[in-house]
Amino acid sequence: MSGRGKVYLVGAGPGDPELLTVKAQRLLRDCDVVVYDRLVSAAILDQVPPGVTRINAGKAPGRHTMTQGQISALLVRLARAGYQVVRLKGGDPFVFGRGSEEARELARHRVAFEVVPGITAAAGASAYAGIPLTHRGLAHGVRLVTGHRQDGAPLDLDWSCLADPAATLVIYMGLGHVEEIVRQLVAHGLSPRTPAAAIQDGTLPGQRRCLTTLGELAGTVRAAGLRPPVTLVIGRVVSLAPELDWFTGAADASAEESHG
Numbered sequence: 514m515s516g517r518g519k520v521y522l523v524g525a526g527p528g529d530p531e532l533l534t535v536k537a538q539r540l541l542r543d544c545d546v547v548v549y550d551r552l553v554s555a556a557i558l559d560q561v562p563p564g565v566t567r568i569n570a571g572k573a574p575g576r577h578t579m580t581q582g583q584i585s586a587l588l589v590r591l592a593r594a595g596y597q598v599v600r601l602k603g604g605d606p607f608v609f610g611r612g613s614e615e616a617r618e619l620a621r622h623r624v625a626f627e628v629v630p631g632i633t634a635a636a637g638a639s640a641y642a643g644i645p646l647t648h649r650g651l652a653h654g655v656r657l658v659t660g661h662r663q664d665g666a667p668l669d670l671d672w673s674c675l676a677d678p679a680a681t682l683v684i685y686m687g688l689g690h691v692e693e694i695v696r697q698l699v700a701h702g703l704s705p706r707t708p709a710a711a712i713q714d715g716t717l718p719g720q721r722r723c724l725t726t727l728g729e730l731a732g733t734v735r736a737a738g739l740r741p742p743v744t745l746v747i748g749r750v751v752s753l754a755p756e757l758d759w760f761t762g763a764a765d766a767s768a769e770e771s772h773g
């Protein structure tokens with residue numbers, strides 16, 4: 514323990530430990546406690562020195578280890594006790610990671626904190642799948658959305674805005690509702706022939722990449738039996754993936770290809 518406590522909200526990136534930032538690595542080495550999420554890969558946790566206390570705040574779907582309120586309260590308590598705390602989150606803490614909620618709680622309790630960005634799944638999984646998020650002539654922008662919804666509620670997304678053939682659409686947590694996502698995008702005018710990809714365990718040795726079309730996306734991911742975490746990428750840029758596939762061969766991974 515070293516003086517006044519502080520919480521570092523640190524992005525761990527999508528899985529490959531070499532995608533940790535230099536700052537994240539240093540903080541993991543120097544902190545007293547790491548409070549980590551379910552999506553933080555084992556290879557990253559291996560970098561935490563044996564003397565550092567690890568607390569699993571991981572939340573599996575339907576099996577809540579700690580509530581969000583309990584996690585925030587724990588961070589406040591640890592900092593007030595004088596600990597240097599790394600709150601380690603998958604990807605980037607401020608992209609669909611609830612890092613901002615935790616930061617607000619820390620601010621409300623006047624606990625010192627810093628935010629250390631990480632590589633978000635959209636950037637990491639796409640790059641390792643050979644998909645550039647933008648490419649001149651194919652996509653002039655990117656939209657990041659969540660396909661998660663509260664129990665039973667319809668997905669609350671602006672479908673006419675998302676059905677844009679000139680932009681790349683990246684959907685986090687979309688696996689459970691992929692059928693509805695496809696139906697809505699097609700209903701709002703996006704061609705079913707639009708290239709689409711689903712990437713499971715992006716950047717990890719077991720990464721799986723399904724390349725297909727929007728119209729075939731739901732059937733392809735179900736047939737492949739993809740399991741979370743999966744990122745969906747929809748847009749013309751996906752057409753470059755076969756040409757830019759640097760990772761599958763390089764890692765000699767058991768990556769799977771489907772061309773729907």
Ligand SMILES: C[S@@+](CC[C@H](N)C(=O)[O-])C[C@H]1O[C@@H](n2cnc3c(N)ncnc32)[C@H](O)[C@@H]1O
Pocket residue numbers: 527528552602603604605606607608609610632633634635638684685686687712713714715716717741742743744745
């Ligand atoms: C709760 S969100 C957290 C996002 C995280 N904060 C980020 O910036 O990447 C979890 C979702 O991120 C995506 N995701 C995270 N890691 C991934 C990975 N290694 N491969 C593919 N998708 C991933 C999946 O869509 C997953 O359901």
